[in-house]
Each structure stands twice: as C-alpha cells, then as structure tokens.
Amino acid sequence: MSGLFLVQLTLSHFRSHKRAALDLDGRPVAIYGPNGAGKTNLIEAVSMLSPGRGVRRAQSEDLIRKQEALGWKVTGHLRSLHQMHEIETWAEPGTSRQVRIDGKAAPQVALGRIGRMLWLVPSMDRLxxxxxxxxxxxxxxxxxxxxxxxxxxxxxxxxxxxxxxxxxxxxxxxxxxxxxxxxxxxxxxxxxxxxxxxxxxxxxxxxxxxxxxxxxxxxxxxxxxxxxxxxxxxxxxxxxxxxxxxxxxxxxxxxxxxxxxxxxxxxxxxxxxxxxxxxxxxxxxxxxxxxxxxxxxxxFGAPPILLLDEVAAHLDAARRASLYDEICALGAQAFMTGTGAELFEELGARAQHVEVRDDDGRSVVEHLS
Missing domain, CATH: 1.20.1050.90 (RecF/RecN/SMC, N-terminal domain)
Structure with a gap:
C-alpha cells in the first residue's frame, strides 16, 4: 500500500504517557476518552514527527513526564509513498530536541521532506x-x-x-x-x-x-x-x-x-x-x-497526516459525517479526538478506534480495533 501514514507510534515519558505504543494501518484513528486522560498529548506526540514545536508550540522541557523527569522520546515508522522511514525525536532534561531519520542525525526541516502533516486544534478556533x-x-x-x-x-x-x-x-x-x-x-x-x-x-x-x-x-x-x-x-x-x-x-x-x-x-x-x-x-x-x-x-503524491483535536464536538451530526466522508475519500490518516465513542459512530470500521484513560496520573492507551 502506498501513501503517507504512520505504521507504528511509540511514546516514552511524553507528558502524561509513561509508555504507549500503537500499531496502525493507514485508516483514520478515532481517539476517545474523558477530558484530561491524555488524548491531546497523544496527538501532540504525533506532531513532533514534523518540523517545529508541535500542536501546542511547547518547549522541549515541557514535554517531559514530570514524575520521572528522564526526558521524552517519540518514535514513528512512517510509510511515505513507497518508502519506509524510522523517525526518532527526543530531548533530555536541559537539552534541545534531537531528530534521527533512518538511524542518522537530521535537522527538523528534513521531517517535512519525507512527510507532510496538518492540524487543527481548539486553540486555533479564535484564529x-x-x-x-x-x-x-x-x-x-x-x-x-x-x-x-x-x-x-x-x-x-x-x-x-x-x-x-x-x-x-x-x-x-x-x-x-x-x-x-x-x-x-x-x-x-x-x-x-x-x-x-x-x-x-x-x-x-x-x-x-x-x-x-x-x-x-x-x-x-x-x-x-x-x-x-x-x-x-x-x-x-x-x-x-x-x-x-x-x-x-x-x-x-x-x-x-x-x-x-x-x-x-x-x-x-x-x-x-x-x-x-x-x-x-x-x-x-x-x-x-x-x-x-x-x-x-x-x-506531494499523497494526502498529509491530519491531526484534528476535539473537532467532532463542534460539529452537528450531518457535518461530522461529511467530514469523515471527506477524510476517507481523500485517503488520509487522520488522528481525531473526542470525549466519547459515539462521536465516531459514523466512521465505523473505516477507522481504527483507540481509548485513552487516566490511571492515577498516567495515561493508558487501549487499542480497540
């Protein structure tokens, strides 16, 4: 299968996530759970596989899980057109963010050459x-x-x-x-x-x-x-x-x-x-x-990866269904968050479904389908 999508995502000590791993197949990803469980943190981790400071424009130090303060790391296996790339990005306490692509150190701008990513988050609503x-x-x-x-x-x-x-x-x-x-x-x-x-x-x-x-x-x-x-x-x-x-x-x-x-x-x-x-x-x-x-x-030859945080909550049922239809017709891997599974009912088997819950200050990610 060609296109542009993450095949695997792994987080280590990233914000509320001590460790999380997802196996992905290119379909949209519906992420749901209560407020504060760590859904946006998961989307933010994906955004760190692109150039810049991610969906929250946070400093690297702010991404470190506070309980251990060991530094954070995000690893993604990205299928880009007909090639597979391993992307690693991380930061230790007191150091700047580092990037490695296919085992070699790389500047952040190189992330934009092998993949494309767009996002829409609630902070942009007042744009x-x-x-x-x-x-x-x-x-x-x-x-x-x-x-x-x-x-x-x-x-x-x-x-x-x-x-x-x-x-x-x-x-x-x-x-x-x-x-x-x-x-x-x-x-x-x-x-x-x-x-x-x-x-x-x-x-x-x-x-x-x-x-x-x-x-x-x-x-x-x-x-x-x-x-x-x-x-x-x-x-x-x-x-x-x-x-x-x-x-x-x-x-x-x-x-x-x-x-x-x-x-x-x-x-x-x-x-x-x-x-x-x-x-x-x-x-x-x-x-x-x-x-x-x-x-x-x-x-580019393939649609970008889309990060849509809490997008479903602001749309009526008809427009929500239209958005899902357009994303699927486009063939984009879209990571979408919402508080309940019912917000993604219109997607059905067209998407992978992931539940995120809080376990005493630690986000737990459960792959449902």
Whole structure:
C-alpha cells in the first residue's frame, strides 16, 4: 500500500504517557476518552514527527513526564509513498530536541521532506478574531507543507531582523550597519511572500476542486497595519532603507512579511471571517485544512497526516459525517479526538478506534480495533 501514514507510534515519558505504543494501518484513528486522560498529548506526540514545536508550540522541557523527569522520546515508522522511514525525536532534561531519520542525525526541516502533516486544534478556533501573528503562523505552516524550505527562509529573515532591531534599539544611525542585514532580509522576505502567495493559490484551488458541505473562503494577504506589501527583494530592500527613521523611533522593524496578515472571507455571504459566527469560523478553518490536504495530495503524491483535536464536538451530526466522508475519500490518516465513542459512530470500521484513560496520573492507551 502506498501513501503517507504512520505504521507504528511509540511514546516514552511524553507528558502524561509513561509508555504507549500503537500499531496502525493507514485508516483514520478515532481517539476517545474523558477530558484530561491524555488524548491531546497523544496527538501532540504525533506532531513532533514534523518540523517545529508541535500542536501546542511547547518547549522541549515541557514535554517531559514530570514524575520521572528522564526526558521524552517519540518514535514513528512512517510509510511515505513507497518508502519506509524510522523517525526518532527526543530531548533530555536541559537539552534541545534531537531528530534521527533512518538511524542518522537530521535537522527538523528534513521531517517535512519525507512527510507532510496538518492540524487543527481548539486553540486555533479564535484564529480569525485574534491578532495577525496566529494567522501568519497558520499561513506559514500551510506554505511549509508545500515547500519545507520555507522554514529556512523564515528563520533567515527573523535572525537578520533581530540583529537589525538591536541596532534600532541602540539608536545606531550609520547606514553601513544596516545595508548587509537589509539585503539579507529583502532576499528572504521576498521568498517568504512569494511562497505565501503560491500557498494561497493552492489552497484556493483545493477548495474549488471539491463538492463539500464546508464553506469556501476567499483568501488574500494584507499588511497588518494596512500599509504597502513590498513583493520583490528590491522593493523590500528599498522599503527597509526608507523606513529607518520611523523604525528608529519605534525601536523595531515596521515593514516586511513579519507584518503581513491573512485575509479570509466567507464567499457565499461575502462576510469577513472575523465577522462570521463561531460555527462558521470553525467550518472555514476545516474547509482550509481539507483544501490544504487535497492540494498536497496532488503536489506531494499523497494526502498529509491530519491531526484534528476535539473537532467532532463542534460539529452537528450531518457535518461530522461529511467530514469523515471527506477524510476517507481523500485517503488520509487522520488522528481525531473526542470525549466519547459515539462521536465516531459514523466512521465505523473505516477507522481504527483507540481509548485513552487516566490511571492515577498516567495515561493508558487501549487499542480497540
């Protein structure tokens, strides 16, 4: 069987899980149990097999099971298209996270080259009504799903910007100190903007392609302060140079892709996402995740692994059944959590079912089918 899915997952001393192991076959995975049992911890462990800090954006130290404080480890056997990879990621107390792929040390970005992963968690429910930072992060993860190298561009840009901001705070006025940093920011920033634009085009195409019960969102990029969006490296370099006096007053860089925002509107109603109802905002998010998955299925050759935490609880029965039908039609391995088995009845034998319960502060995982 080709595709992209985890065949085996093992956790050691990860949050509430002292040890857990799952044998998987590529079907969606329905995970249920009471609140606090460790369901989200299980999904978070899967997310650590992708680049970045996972679904909770936690520091490595925070993932360590407190009772033993021995360090944590997550191991996954990943079938990616026609190849099998063993992924190990871990951190000891006081050390940074390490990654090994097929027995060899690897940078985190390499995880994005052998697999793709998307997620939707409850903390994202306020995406459309909170600040622009969360929407930029959402867009950058979508962009990274198509082009793992996007992460390197973001890191390069942010590193150069931090150095420029240090000069600004120190009130350095000599232009020679800024030139090299601004060239570096301009080149990386133009690549970031181009990647985001391309990702939005692919998300829009992914929405248009499918008949779905989830709404279509019209997407675009705006400067968060309603200013200009320099698109080319030359435009951004000149804009940074021109903005130095203003930036010196502010003590930070006020123009560039770190100030961009993701615009979204409910197409059928012509209403900005921020003005939609809570249910409509959730439906728009699900629509974008599904569109991202469809586009990746074409681009990468297989749909991504989906992590959908507590997604079923926010949908009525009809939309819940539609979501499950779309996931199964896509052929994606989706890890989904909910408080009760009844939330996954519509999936039946199309999914594997896993119960998680708490045993005196330790999560116990039982494979039911």
């Amino acid at each position: 459309w009504i909170e600040g622009a930072e969360g929407r930029r992060r959402f867009l950058d993860r979508a962009t990274m799903s198509f082009d793992p190298g996007h992460a390197d561009e973001v890191l390069t840009y942010e590193k150069a910007m931090r150095e420029r901001n240090r000069l600004l705070k120190d009130m350095v006025r000599d232009p020679h100190w800024y030139t090299a940093l601004e060239i570096q920011m301009a080149e990386a920033g133009a690549a970031i903007h181009a990647g985001r634009v391309q990702a939005i085009a692919q998300l829009m195409e992914g929405q248009e392609d499918a008949e779905t019960s989830f709404p279509i969102a019209d997407l675009g990029i705006a400067q968060s302060d309603d200013g200009m969006i320099p698109e080319t490296a030359d435009e951004l370099r000149q804009a940074l140079a021109d903005s130095r006096p203003r930036d010196l007053v502010a003590g930070r860089t006020l123009i560039g892709p770190h100030r961009s925002d993701l615009d979204a509107a409910f197409r059928a109603k012509g209403v900005p996402a921020r003005d939609c109802s809570t249910g409509e905002q959730k439906a728009l998010l699900i629509s974008l995740i599904l569109a991202n998955a469809r586009a990746l299925a074409r681009d």
